[in-house]
Amino acid sequence: MKIVYLCSDLGIPIGGRKGASAHVSGLVRAFRILGHDVTVIASKVEKDIGVPLRLLRVPEIVEAVKSRGDLRVARALGHLWNNVAVEEALRDVLAEGPADLLYERYSPFGVAGSILAPRLGVPHVLEVNAPLAWEGKEYRKQALDEAAIFIERAALDSASLVLAVSRELEAALVSTGVDPSKVSVMPNGVDVDLFRPEGPSRRDGFEGKLVMGFVGSLKRWHGIDVLATAFRRLASDARLHLLVVGNGPAGKEVNELARDLPGRVTWVDAVPHESVPEYLRAMDLAVAPYPALEKFYFSPLKILEYMAAGRAIIAARMGQISELLRHEETGILIEPGSPDALVAAIERLAADEDLRLSLGRAASLEARRAHPWTERAGRIIELARGLPS
Numbered sequence: 001m002k003i004v005y006l007c008s009d010l011g012i013p014i015g016g017r018k019g020a021s022a023h024v025s026g027l028v029r030a031f032r033i034l035g036h037d038v039t040v041i042a043s044k045v046e047k048d049i050g051v052p053l054r055l056l057r058v059p060e061i062v063e064a065v066k067s068r069g070d071l072r073v074a075r076a077l078g079h080l081w082n083n084v085a086v087e088e089a090l091r092d093v094l095a096e097g098p099a100d101l102l103y104e105r106y107s108p109f110g111v112a113g114s115i116l117a118p119r120l121g122v123p124h125v126l127e128v129n130a131p132l133a134w135e136g137k138e139y140r141k142q143a144l145d146e147a148a149i150f151i152e153r154a155a156l157d158s159a160s161l162v163l164a165v166s167r168e169l170e171a172a173l174v175s176t177g178v179d180p181s182k183v184s185v186m187p188n189g190v191d192v193d194l195f196r197p198e199g200p201s202r203r204d205g206f207e208g209k210l211v212m213g214f215v216g217s218l219k220r221w222h223g224i225d226v227l228a229t230a231f232r233r234l235a236s237d238a239r240l241h242l243l244v245v246g247n248g249p250a251g252k253e254v255n256e257l258a259r260d261l262p263g264r265v266t267w268v269d270a271v272p273h274e275s276v277p278e279y280l281r282a283m284d285l286a287v288a289p290y291p292a293l294e295k296f297y298f299s300p301l302k303i304l305e306y307m308a309a310g311r312a313i314i315a316a317r318m319g320q321i322s323e324l325l326r327h328e329e330t331g332i333l334i335e336p337g338s339p340d341a342l343v344a345a346i347e348r349l350a351a352d353e354d355l356r357l358s359l360g361r362a363a364s365l366e367a368r369r370a371h372p373w374t375e376r377a378g379r380i381i382e383l384a385r386g387l388p389s
Helices: 019-033 060-065 071-095 112-120 132-139 145-158 167-175 224-233 251-260 273-280 301-308 339-350 353-370 373-385
Strands: 002-007 037-042 053-055 101-105 124-128 161-164 183-185 210-215 240-245 265-268 285-288 312-316 332-334
Touching (some): 019 037, 112 145, 124 145, 161 373, 210 273, 224 251, 251 265, 285 301, 339 353
Parallel strands (some): 210 285
16 A cells, blocks of 8 residues: 655654654554555654655745744744645645555644545545644644634544544544544554663663653653652652653753752653663653543553553553553553652552562563554554545
């Protein structure tokens, strides 16, 4: 099958360090492993991922307008105008040869793929990772929020198939009026070869320590405040060391923690995705202490990577996490947003090496059995083969 993979989001560079970039690379690689031809169309590229790439010719006005007036409005207009570049690129790529599938990662204000694909006779799968219009209004003070809602609905209605990354997101999309018959759930996957338990490790310097760790963007919805509070309460145990890999606004809390507990915290900036396993292998246990969010529609890549790497995992019992992890078999599930629950779970695992090792082994086996990117790619292809042109 010839697949055109569209990622027009101005904030997701191909081959970048973001989780979203890793998602794109992982799925593209899986399609290729299964024998499919893939051409990527994207707004930005940070690193070559070994496939033909068409870089969008973003209109000059997108950059020019950022220097004038309200930056929020400029960003929204930039996303809107980017649809022109998407249409141009799609027409050019498809003029070079027909495609069997347009696979698109949905982006803010992105509608060109959904509208153009049926006109060109190409089945269109739209992957939705979040309700972007709602997020933009709720978290990012996004301008033109009514236009964002209208365009998002148009894109969803026009797509041949919509893939939601979680059951919770599927329900949210259907509740807005999206036809439930065209929505399927497709969770994130993991590169089980890259995130194998054995391999190079950044363990040097942690001899005699029990390392607990977190990998990911340091955003408030990842529970960094919960992690910091719990580690302060555990400070009397000199064996414990905290390793944090990632950056973001909540980094100030990690910095304060390192300042208050000198020698007990190691904070590493975001690293290339291929380097993440080396840091995971340095951890005795890995945490995902999400707060009690009103809406948890995510498919957490970090949980899958923790699993594949064979770490003992402590994670909030919410959303898809409760489907990925079985309590006391492949991880420890705790109450969301509770430092007390996190402290208790850490103390339990710190005292029981056998439990840590058994949880890690079971999680790694589960990741390899049920969650490789190739499994996700194979299911997507099966669904796509049944779509009308």
